[in-house]
Amino acid sequence: MPEPTIQVRINHAVHELPQGASLADAIAQADIRPPxxxxxxxxxxxxAQYPVYLLQNEDQIELISPITGG
Structure with a gap:
């Protein structure tokens, strides 16, 4: 029997994660580098909340890198 999953959008792209996934799990799947x-x-x-922030189906996640320059 397949593991239950949720669908979330990370920067407008659909990703499938296991049910009970945290924001840290989504960030790992997005392969983004700090900052x-x-x-x-x-x-x-x-x-500090990334590992404990549990995601729900259809959550919209935005990962925003700072823009430098002038």
């Missing part, structure tokens, strides 16, 4: 900030459903999530 970046994360928001779930337009709510900023502090870095």
């Amino acid at each position: 970046f900030a994360a928001a779930v459903n337009l709510q900023f999530v502090p870095r």
Whole structure:
């Protein structure tokens, strides 16, 4: 029997994760390098919360890298 999964959008791309996945799991799948900030459903999530922030089906995740220059 297959493991239950959820679908989330990471920077507008659909990803499938196991049910009970954390924001840290989604970030690992997105393969983004620090520095970046994360928001779930337009709510900023502090870095310390990534491993314990559990995702729900259809969550919208934005991983935003700072823009430098001038």
